[in-house]
Amino acid sequence: MHRYIVKRLFQGVMLLIMVTTIVFVVGRLTGNPVDLILPEEASEQERQDMIETLGLDGPMHEQFFVFVANAVQGDLGWSIRYRQPATDVFFSRLPNTLMLLPAAMILAVVMAIPLGIISALRRGGATDRISGTIAVLGIATPNFWLGILLIYIFSVQLGWLPSARMGDWTHYVLPTVTLGTFLVAGFMRLIRSSMLEILESEFVKLARIKGLSETRVIWKHCLRNALIPVLSLWGVFMGGLVTGAIVTETVFAWPGIGRLTYEAVLFRDYPLLQAVIIMDAVLIVFINLVVDILYAYVDPRIRYT
Amino acid sequence: MSELIPMSHDAVLEVRDLHTHFFPRRGTVKAVDGVSFSLRRGEVLGLVGESGCGKSVTALSLLRLLPGEAARTIQGQVLLNGEDLLRKSKSQMRQIRGRKIAMILQDPQTSLNPVFTIGNQLSEVMTKDPSVPGGGVLQQVIEALRKVKLAAPEQRVGQYPHELSGGMKQRVVGAMAMSRAPEVLIADEPTTALDVTIQLQYLKLLKELQANTEMAILFITHDFGVVARMCDRIAVMYAGRIVETGPVRAVFDNPSHPYTQALIASVPKMSNTEARLHTIEGQPPALSDLPEGCRFEERCPYAEERCRAAYPASFDVGTEHTASCWRLVPE
Amino acid sequence: MRKLPWISFLVIGAMVFAALFAPWLTPYTPIEQSLPEKLLPPFWEAKGSTKYLLGTDIFGRDILTRLLHGAQVSLIVTGLSLLVGGGVGLAIGIVSGYIGGRVDAFLMRLVDAAFTFPSILFALLLAMTMGQGLGTLVAAIGLLLWAGFARVIRGEVLALKERDFIALAKVHGCSETRIMITHILPNVMNTFMVLVTLNVGIVIVAEASLSFLGAGVPPPTPSWGLMVAEGRGKISSAWWLSLIPGIAITLVVLAFNLFGDWLRDRLDPKLRQL
Numbered sequence: 001m002h003r004y005i006v007k008r009l010f011q012g013v014m015l016l017i018m019v020t021t022i023v024f025v026v027g028r029l030t031g032n033p034v035d036l037i038l039p040e041e042a043s044e045q046e047r048q049d050m051i052e053t054l055g056l057d058g059p060m061h062e063q064f065f066v067f068v069a070n071a072v073q074g075d076l077g078w079s080i081r082y083r084q085p086a087t088d089v090f091f092s093r094l095p096n097t098l099m100l101l102p103a104a105m106i107l108a109v110v111m112a113i114p115l116g117i118i119s120a121l122r123r124g125g126a127t128d129r130i131s132g133t134i135a136v137l138g139i140a141t142p143n144f145w146l147g148i149l150l151i152y153i154f155s156v157q158l159g160w161l162p163s164a165r166m167g168d169w170t171h172y173v174l175p176t177v178t179l180g181t182f183l184v185a186g187f188m189r190l191i192r193s194s195m196l197e198i199l200e201s202e203f204v205k206l207a208r209i210k211g212l213s214e215t216r217v218i219w220k221h222c223l224r225n226a227l228i229p230v231l232s233l234w235g236v237f238m239g240g241l242v243t244g245a246i247v248t249e250t251v252f253a254w255p256g257i258g259r260l261t262y263e264a265v266l267f268r269d270y271p272l273l274q275a276v277i278i279m280d281a282v283l284i285v286f287i288n289l290v291v292d293i294l295y296a297y298v299d300p301r302i303r304y305t
Numbered sequence: 306m307s308e309l310i311p312m313s314h315d316a317v318l319e320v321r322d323l324h325t326h327f328f329p330r331r332g333t334v335k336a337v338d339g340v341s342f343s344l345r346r347g348e349v350l351g352l353v354g355e356s357g358c359g360k361s362v363t364a365l366s367l368l369r370l371l372p373g374e375a376a377r378t379i380q381g382q383v384l385l386n387g388e389d390l391l392r393k394s395k396s397q398m399r400q401i402r403g404r405k406i407a408m409i410l411q412d413p414q415t416s417l418n419p420v421f422t423i424g425n426q427l428s429e430v431m432t433k434d435p436s437v438p439g440g441g442v443l444q445q446v447i448e449a450l451r452k453v454k455l456a457a458p459e460q461r462v463g464q465y466p467h468e469l470s471g472g473m474k475q476r477v478v479g480a481m482a483m484s485r486a487p488e489v490l491i492a493d494e495p496t497t498a499l500d501v502t503i504q505l506q507y508l509k510l511l512k513e514l515q516a517n518t519e520m521a522i523l524f525i526t527h528d529f530g531v532v533a534r535m536c537d538r539i540a541v542m543y544a545g546r547i548v549e550t551g552p553v554r555a556v557f558d559n560p561s562h563p564y565t566q567a568l569i570a571s572v573p574k575m576s577n578t579e580a581r582l583h584t585i586e587g588q589p590p591a592l593s594d595l596p597e598g599c600r601f602e603e604r605c606p607y608a609e610e611r612c613r614a615a616y617p618a619s620f621d622v623g624t625e626h627t628a629s630c631w632r633l634v635p636e
Numbered sequence: 637m638r639k640l641p642w643i644s645f646l647v648i649g650a651m652v653f654a655a656l657f658a659p660w661l662t663p664y665t666p667i668e669q670s671l672p673e674k675l676l677p678p679f680w681e682a683k684g685s686t687k688y689l690l691g692t693d694i695f696g697r698d699i700l701t702r703l704l705h706g707a708q709v710s711l712i713v714t715g716l717s718l719l720v721g722g723g724v725g726l727a728i729g730i731v732s733g734y735i736g737g738r739v740d741a742f743l744m745r746l747v748d749a750a751f752t753f754p755s756i757l758f759a760l761l762l763a764m765t766m767g768q769g770l771g772t773l774v775a776a777i778g779l780l781l782w783a784g785f786a787r788v789i790r791g792e793v794l795a796l797k798e799r800d801f802i803a804l805a806k807v808h809g810c811s812e813t814r815i816m817i818t819h820i821l822p823n824v825m826n827t828f829m830v831l832v833t834l835n836v837g838i839v840i841v842a843e844a845s846l847s848f849l850g851a852g853v854p855p856p857t858p859s860w861g862l863m864v865a866e867g868r869g870k871i872s873s874a875w876w877l878s879l880i881p882g883i884a885i886t887l888v889v890l891a892f893n894l895f896g897d898w899l900r901d902r903l904d905p906k907l908r909q910l
Contacts, residue, residue: 015749022758030765140890142841144848145864145882148871152879156872200372202415208370209410210430210481211403224420235752243754247845251868265760265851273764277757284753299420300465 001296001303008292012285019281023274024067028060036270039080076278077271081263086275090257094283096166097245097256103172104180104241111184116191117218117226120199131188138185143244147178147251164253179248182240187230194226201225224298231295235288242280309387316384317521318344318367318406318489323381325359325366328374332593336362336376338545344489349515349522351536351553353529353568357589359545360525364491367523368406369398385489403430407482411494413474417466423450423477424462430484449480454510472503476510483514490515491523496531508535529572533557538625541565544589544600551626561628563605599631607632641898647891655711658704666705666858670696675874691876693866699876702858703884709859710888713773714839718832721778721839725785726828730816732786733793743786750783756845763851773852777842785831792824826903833896837889844885860885 027033033056034047042050051057055066070076079086119128141149154174155163162171198204199222207217230237242258249258257276264273296303312319321341327334336359344350352360365371366378369390383390385405390398410416417426427446437444443462450458453476466474475495482490492511496504508531515522524535532539532553539556541549541564549562560566564585571583587604590596598613599605605612611631620633654661674696677684684691690699732743759776766772796802797820805815844861846852853859855866860881867877 011748014745015752018746018749019753023761026758026761026765036765136890136893137886140837140893141886142844142848142861142882142889144845144861145878145885148864148868148878149882152871152875156875202410202412203418205370206408206410206416206478206481207418207429209368209402209408211399211401212429213399216429221418221421225418228420235748239752239754243756243845246756247848250849261757261760262849265764265849268764270764273761277761280757281753288752301419301467 004296004303005289005293008289012289015285016278016281020068020071020278021064023277024064027270027274028063037077037080071278076275079272079275080269081267081272082269086272087279089260089272090275090279093255093257093260096254097249097258099166100172100175100179100249100254100256101241101245103176104183104244107176107180108183108187112187112191113223113227116188117195117223119188119192120195121218123196128192131192135185135188138181141181143178143182144247144251146181147174147248150174150178151251166254175248175252175254178251179241179244182244183237186237186240190229190233191226194229195222198222198225228295228299231291231298234291234295238284238287238291242284310382310384310389312384312387313343315345316343317346317386317519318523319382319384320363320367321382321384323363323366323378323383325362325371325376325378327376327592334592335545335595336592337366337378338592338595340381340542340545340547342540342547342550344521344523346488346519346521347515348537349524349535351532351539352523352525352542353527353532353539354542355527355589357592358542359592360542361493363542364408364493364523364525367491368402368408369393370402403487404485405487406489406491407485407487408491409475409478409482409493409495412498413471413478414498416478417474419466422463422465423469427462427477427481427484430481432485445484449484450477452483452514453477453480455480472499472507475499475507479507479510479514486518487520489521489523491525493525494527497526497528504531505534511535529569541568544595545592546600546629548601548630549626549628551623551628555623555626559623559626561622561626561633562601562630563607563632564601565628567604599629609636611636641891641894644891644895644898647887648895651707651888651891652711654704655708658701658708661704662698662701664698664701666697666702667856668697672696675870677874678876678880690880691874693863693874693877694870699863699880702863703860703881706858706860706863706881706884709853709857710840710843713770713777713843713853713859714836716770716774717777717781717839717843718835720774721781722785722828722832722835724778725782726789726821726824728782729786729789730793730820730824733790734797734812734816734820740790744790747783747786750779751787755780756842759842759846760849760851763846768851768854770853773843773846776846776851777839780842781835781839784835785828788827788831789824792827793820796820796823830896830900830903833892833899836892836896840885840889840892 027036030036033054034050037054038046038050055063074087075085077086078084079089082089115127115131119125119131122128151163151174154161161173163174165171204217204221207221208214212221245256245258246261247258248254249256250262253259257280261273261276263269264276320343323337323340324335325337327336338359340359340363342350342352352363354360362371362376367383367390369378371377378391381391385401390401393401417423424443424446427449428442431442431445431449446462447458450461455461455473455476461469461473461477466477469477475498479495490511495511496507499507511522512535514520522535524531526532536553538550538552540547541556541562543564549556549560549565556565557569560569567583567585571585573582585604590600590603596602596613598611598615599608599617602608602612609631617629617631619627619629622628622633659665670692673688673692674694676688676692678691678699679686679689681691688698688700690703692698693702728743728747732740755776758779762772762776762779766775802815802819805819810818843852843859844864847859847861848865850865853862855862863881864878864885867874867879867881870877
């Protein structure tokens with residue numbers, strides 16, 4: 001188990017290095033990185049200072065060292081718009097997103113597992129067809145438009161739910177549904193198809209031979225095995241969540257890191273965008289590690305790879 | 306509903322005229338097409354035949370565990386101590402499975418659920434003892450593992466299936482089957498997937514577990530060597546029907562159905578001086594397109610006109626030894 | 637799934653038709669403004685008129701015209717992105733699968749990372765540093781695609797390179813490059829085509845999302861995503877600004893997804909686990 005965790009950690013660090021490198025390279029592509037980093041009104045003196053601090057007049061690999069050294073110490077640049085260290089801005093907004101992400105995941109788990117299982121058990125039945133349709137629609141509908149559509153129906157027309165910002169529980173409903181839809185669709189399809197496979201397996205046959213009740217066979221023996229593909233594909237879902245968060249938070253004016261990303265683009269705040277990307281990578285690596293450990297708990301065979 | 310049907314003397318399980326058909330999109334596959342046999346207390350009955358002849362489907366039909374909607378037992382009786390299992394309700398069958406009738410499957414690699422420990426999966430078949438805190442299940446599990454001669458049972462309890470070898474896993478499956486002292490054990494090719502060196506040990510184990518009990522074993526196999534070791538009587542199956550039944554010695558010494566003869570001849574013997582291995586020409590008939598007459602006729606070296614005309618009846622060849630071949634009676 | 641997806645064909649056909657003939661289908665251009673006639677609802681509503689069938693936006697531009705031209709934009713961006721992203725993925729998949737060894741291990745590491753990390757972030761970074769424009773957009777979307785193509789194509793190549801005709805080619809002295817181009821490449825084209833159709837939906841949504849966030853097609857060029865963004869603020873008073881282009885996006889993506897599924901089932905059912 002330890003080897004497994006260390007291996008995953010190593011992969012995570014590799015990812016961080018790759019992301020940092022790419023961010024660095026893209027930043028230097030324009031040939032004049034100072035213009036990106038400083039606001040337009042910056043004086044010539046300020047430019048010179050910045051060039052010196054970051055070693056921008058030196059060779060590329062030295063610049064990279066400075067970049068990484070700063071990053072490791074938590075210095076990812078100064079946000080033009082907020083006039084603070086970019087990391088500070090990031091951390092001030094992070095908790096808000098951390099309220100939204102789990103909500104979407106819980107929604108996905110609560111809806112997708114039962115629907116996926118029932119769809120597999122009663123293949124071709126009403127539940128299967130309806131959830132299949134929802135899944136197909138859920139994948140086709142762009143996230144941002146789904147949010148706007150929901151706002152139109154539930155906020156504008158029906159007036160039931162608020163359309164923006166954080167607040168009481170009612171504020172959570174629409175953003176959670178918007179963010180979670182693609183998760184629900186994805187999970188449901190996965191669970192359904194893996195359930196169909198598992199129902200044919202020998203150990204399920206043996207469980208029935210042993211005289212276990214059908215409920216036990218399904219909820220104990222099948223379910224755990226059915227969740228394995230979901231956990232192993234988690235990385236892809238995580239990427240989708242981060243992407244979805246950007247768009248969802250923008251639509252709902254939710255003050256989290258997703259909206260922060262949008263603001264960074266809107267206001268051409270390059271240091272902020274850079275910081276958000278690298279911090280996102282850290283966040284992703286961390287969450288993926290947690291899920292990987294969960295995966296090893298659910299599937300003992302993995303612990304030895 | 307629960308009137309008892311009289312069975313042959315000493316029989317614990319009697320199958321009468323069992324028909325199980327598969328219904329794919331087109332046509333009907335008659336996997337089990339009129340199978341009858343009886344299993345006596347304490348004996349080992351071998352159900353022998355090549356792959357695809359319907360042996361496993363027969364076993365699953367007895368337990369009413371046919372896969373999904375595609376398969377149905379449409380006719381027949383399966384009597385367990387006088388009660389017809391085919392008429393039982395779902396929950397009644399559940400009570401019988403694992404308790405009165407147990408089964409061991411062929412492939413130990415896939416029989417156990419990979420995500421739960423051995424102990425966990427074994428405990429599912431244990432009955433809790435209310436007088437002991439915790440139900441004494443752990444002890445029972447360790448005892449069960451000990452009975453099947455699994456080394457270091459206390460450790461195995463916390464291990465996962467992938468940590469055990471094939472032979473060990475098959476012992477665990479055996480432990481699960483035996484734990485509630487069933488009256489009938491169905492063993493579906495239990496040694497086919499094991500190493501040859503382990504096979505013998507496992508067969509010995511089964512015999513030991515059977516000793517001192519009245520448990521009957523329905524032993525499904527295609528391997529005549531195993532038959533010779535394990536079985537008291539055998540039933541030879543071909544294309545959905547039983548073509549010869551009898552005590553093992555009698556059938557070996559005097560195989561009366563050409564198929565049985567061919568099967569026995571194709572087992573390579575050390576004393577054999579022939580250069581080539583004996584094989585049976587041709588293929589069994591498709592179970593969705595069966596001929597009117599004898600099903601072995603196309604491959605039979607002795608086929609006659611009457612063989613094609615009608616399916617042979619069953620004829621006595623010796624004490625409790627019957628075979629379905631027209632050649633057993635004069636023209 | 638066996639029957640022909642007629643509706644998909646219809647929708648895709650309509651979109652292609654719109655893209656090709658947009659300039660001739662309406663009397664307006666997508667950028668001509670008419671401020672006094674701004675924010676008119678579609679013709680079936682009270683204040684609408686048949687002059688502007690689907691209404692007008694905040695600048696008085698005809699929504700229908702912008703919608704039709706948006707189809708053109710979408711198709712161009714989609715086509716180019718698939719070419720670039722798919723092409724790169726194809727190349728990497730073939731090289732990785734065929735050459736194997738360290739090259740393969742390294743490339744697959746990259747692919748794994750690409751799957752885990754949301755490429756949209758790099759797309760936004762690119763947009764900011766290289767400015768908005770078609771080139772940046774195509775590069776950004778290509779970033780989203782290449783890994784998926786690379787992984788699947790590599791799988792195909794791994795199986796292919798064991799086949800006898802490859803061994804024969806080697807015996808004849810073909811260089812590795814030649815084998816990859818003349819023998820491997822044609823045999824993975826089937827899979828490539830299926831992948832392309834399966835990914836169209838993703839690309840359309842990606843372009844729309846990027847345009848929505850202001851990092852895609854620059855205004856005033858009509859992009860459906862941009863139209864949705866522009867209408868967002870007025871959702872309570874002028875629903876048609878956002879909802880109509882959104883419906884268009886959803887319909888088209890749905891059509892391409894169903895079409896892609898159908899094509900996959902016909903050409904290469906092994907890909908079903910995608």
